[in-house]
Amino acid sequence: MIIEVNNENFEEVVKKGKVVIDFWAPWCGPCKMLSPILEELDTSSEGLTIGKVNVDDNPDLAGKHGVMSIPMLLFFKDGQLKDSSIGVVSKNVLQNKIAALD
Secondary structure, three states, X not given: OOEEOOOOOHHXXXXXXXXXXXXXXXXXXXHHHHHHHXXXXXXXXXXXXXXXXXXXXXXXXXXXXXXXXXXXXXXXXXXXXXXXXXXXXXXXXXXXHHHXXX
């Protein structure tokens, strides 16, 4: 299940295991294109947490993480930022980035 992430729970969500955080907005066309890919990964990837941060509702969090364009994905392993991705990318690219977190 994809988790809604905000200022209050961000640190708790990313601190353990493999985590992908999606910075997005409801009006963002490319974000809508990426969403089904993330849904697929959420159901098919064991031990992976996916969270979504609405940048309109959490501008401070987006600013803190240098989000200038959306969609932007941040890849964490045990609380450490390991990788990022900007824009719509294929499921295969995301799977490779997630596999690299091991």
